[in-house]
Amino acid sequence: MSTFKTALRMALAHPFYLLIYTVFISLMGVFIAASVSWNSSQLTEYKPYDANVIVVDRDGSDLSRALTRHLGSRFHLVTGVGDDTYDLADALSKSNSAKGSADCVFFIPEGLRTILLRPPVRGRTCPSSM
Secondary structure, eight states: OHHHHHHHHHHHHOHHHHHHHHHHHHHHHHHHHHHHHHHHHHOOSOOOOOOEEEEEESSOSHHHHHHHHHHHHHSEEOOSOOSSHHHHHHHHOTTOOSTTOOSEEEEEOTTHHHHHHSOOOTTOOSGGGO
């Protein structure tokens, strides 16, 4: 209660500060509301991001080729990049704007078909416990 009384006493002693504070906060709210409504009129259409993807297929099965075709239908596949760690790091670096630059690398591990089509084992919930 004494804190409230002190705050009230300070507000009554300096009404000009209270007026400036109230006007400033009100104007800030008006400007924020105006900017939100102005920006929402520009965002009328959604355009998906066109990503450049490297697919590293270490399986070579029909399933991995079908997955690569599906990724190719959705994203732009970057070709001509080696499977080496340094080649992939160079392709992922944002400073590399030449051919071969990519946004992400999609790894298809060796034995994907057998991992996905293996019947579930009771008591095991994740592949890491195999």
